Amino acid sequence: MNDANATRMEAACSLLAESERRYLLYQLAEHRETNLEDVVAQIAAWEYDVRPSHIDKETRQRLYVSLVHNHLPRLEDYGIIEYDLRSGDVVLANGFDDIKPLLEQFKQTEEDPEIRQLPSL
Numbered sequence: 520m521n522d523a524n525a526t527r528m529e530a531a532c533s534l535l536a537e538s539e540r541r542y543l544l545y546q547l548a549e550h551r552e553t554n555l556e557d558v559v560a561q562i563a564a565w566e567y568d569v570r571p572s573h574i575d576k577e578t579r580q581r582l583y584v585s586l587v588h589n590h591l592p593r594l595e596d597y598g599i600i601e602y603d604l605r606s607g608d609v610v611l612a613n614g615f616d617d618i619k620p621l622l623e624q625f626k627q628t629e630e631d632p633e634i635r636q637l638p639s640l
Contacts, residue, residue, distance in 0.1 A: 531618045548640040555607040
């Protein structure tokens, strides 16, 4: 493996190390696009192992802020997603194909059986 490939692999592993990013990408892999407001409850449900309807407003807000100020910009910087903060629309970008095999491996090791049973990426 050359240095460029090693660096890309390290970056991909670093990006996918955060569960909130993986959970967002699992949702996007299934639907190709989503609205941030719609996906926040599902990500929080997986994060806290509860039903989406049981996520309180404070938890939703915390996750929303974390996504907007940390996770979405990082994923966009690597060309994995594109998002519009005003509309809340998030779509997969061409860079997603580069990390899809690695994300599939992460999915198979998730603790939540619901995540492991999601359709293949």
